[in-house]
Amino acid sequence: MDKKLVETITSRDQDFAQWYTDLCLKAELMDYSDAKGFIIYRPYGYAIWENIQKYLDTKFKETGHENVYMPMVITESLFQKEKDHVDGFAPETAFMTTASGDEGERLIVRPTSEVLFCQHYAKIVSSYRDLPKKYNQWCSVVRWEKTTRPFLRGKEFLWQEGHTIHRTEEEARKETLDMLDTYNRLGRDLLAIPFVTGRKTEKEKFAGAVETYAIEALMHDGKALQSGTSHYFGSGFAEAFDIKYQDSDNLVKHVYQTSWGVSTRLIGAVIMVHGDDEGLVLPPYVAPTQIVIIPIQSQKQEVMDAANKLYQDLKEAGYRVKLDDSNRTPGWKFAEYEMKGVPVRLEVGPRDLQNGVVTVTTRHNRAKSQIGLDVVVSSMDQVLKDMHQDLYNNALNHVQKNTFVAKTYDEFKTQIEKGGYIKMSVCGEEAELIIKADVQATARVILDEPLVTELCPVTKKKATQTILFARAY
Structure with missing residues (x-):
């Protein structure tokens, strides 16, 4: 590992908060903007979010949810309509002003979108045949946080927010718990994070909810991170916004409602659960680049021919792979990709090629081995599976010990x-x-x-x- 790269990262045990900030910047996940509390998602950080999106979006659509997009602003009168909801968010809301001096109704930049969905549902639902409505939105929200930290807490963050309405209480309660289970499986299958799940206390539940359920993760420093929530609203919002339907018995009834969401806070969880003093350690299924190929003595034609073929074969097999044929030294490249947490490094050099092998290094344990060149592609599936399971087991062991x-x-x-x-x-x-x-x-x-x-x-x-x-x- 190149010490010049590592020297700029504070040790986790020396100052965990500074280690986290150093790593976010050094690994090029984000940068600060001129507006305090608002960050720039750099390509590498945003790619992690895209992989989370892909996983969840697939799961949502498999269960009949549809994506929509609501306006980013809410009129003040609409926001005031649900008093419990306002009390929960009033300190965090941001108001818009207009350059034209328009004295119309004040607009709030959405801190969440319950009231927008409620207003829309009240317009489009009239019969039990219209139910359920299972919508999800990918967007950003603004909450005027006083203390911010990249990904974990910011004045603007990216998230998904699901909002559903149902004919019966039983159906809505099932939806609430089903989405909690989806988030739990996201941790297990994609992020290699063992979440603790359960219901929040009355004091800690979401404003306006009957019940709030959460996924909680334990960071390396022993602090918890609420990583997602699923809320059962009952008919409270429906009554406030007059969301009614005529049932098959001809009686007019209020719907039952849910809301659920996770955000880019999950990126922070991945960093703090798996990272080490040398940089990121990314679980293989969420990593933007799963495999990096480093040619040794790249000026030799046989090395580059083998590296290029390996790259094409891995790419065709569906892996997210990168071939670094830049003029940097191999040592610099090793340090760079360790810093960025790339799960697998393949070294292709003339000596190994003579023996028909490549050197494989796995980031999480720095274990080196040699694999036959002809079986590299067929071996990668198991290499990544084993790495994912190791990371999950390590995180689970940390939870159990603490x-x-x-x-x-x-x-x-x-x-x-x-x-x-x-x-x-x-x-x-x-x-x-x-x-x-x-x-x-x-x-x-x-x-x-x-x-x-x-x-x-x-x-x-x-x-x-x-x-x-x-x-x-």
């Missing part, structure tokens, strides 16, 4: 300073508020597990549920 149970509040306070998830049975919101004030930890999800203690260690009142707590981004 999940603790607290029977007393003193145990809880001692452990929270070390990081990780902590299971504790509490009495409810009163305990949550005390914990947040004392140690800045929050309830991540409610666990479907037996009570750890009969009494809440925080308030000494009767415990009602076991909750997974952590400090979080």
Whole structure:
């Protein structure tokens, strides 16, 4: 590894936050714009998001969801229509002004689009035959965050937001949990991240929701990251926006509604779960480039002929492959692609070619091996599968090693300073508020597990549920 490249990256254990920022910039995932809190998604960072999009968009369409696009602005009067929703977002909303001095109604740049979908659904639904409506939108939203960090929290971020309406409560509740499962499988199958899933507490649920479910990931530094949410709204929004239909029994009824979304925050999760002191470690199925081919002694014709053939064969087999035939030294190239987390490096040199092999290095464990030139393409599927599983297992092991149970509040306070998830049975919101004030930890999800203690260690009142707590981004 080229130390000149690595010297600009702070060690994870020395300063995790600085390591993260260094890596986002050095690996060319993003850059800062002149407007504070707004980032530029560079091609390499945006390509990661595109692969997440492709995975989810395919899953959504397989389950009958359709993509739409709503306006980026919401009139103030429309936004005020759902009071709970406004209370949840009012501190974060951005208002637009016009250069013409138009004194018409003020416009809000969307922080989310519930009210836009509700208004539209009220216009287009009249009968049970119109249901369900299962829409999804890929867009950006603006929330006026005071403290920002690339991908994790910004004034503008990219996301998908699904909004569905249904004939029955049962159907809407199933949709809510089905989408939570889709997000969980995204972590398992694409990102190599083991999410913890569950319902949010009343205090932590989305404004206006009956129930909110979340996927939570544990970062290398022991902090949690809420990585996606799925909300069951019941008929609250439908009643506020008069979304009604005539059922088969001729009675007029309100619909039941859901909303669910993930954002470019997932890129931050991939960085912080898998990265190391040398740079990114990208899971192979989400990596923009899965395989890079480095010719050794590229001036030799036989080397370039073999490298080019390998490139064409891998490309035709469907892999995202790059051939770096630039005039940089092999050492510089090794360091560069380690920094960018490219899963597999293939070295093609004259000595190896004489023996009919190429040298293969896997980024996550830096293991080197030699594979017959004639079986490289047929071997790659298993190489990538093994790498993905290794990364998932490593992340799962990190979660298991850093999940603790607290029977007393003193145990809880001692452990929270070390990081990780902590299971504790509490009495409810009163305990949550005390914990947040004392140690800045929050309830991540409610666990479907037996009570750890009969009494809440925080308030000494009767415990009602076991909750997974952590400090979080």
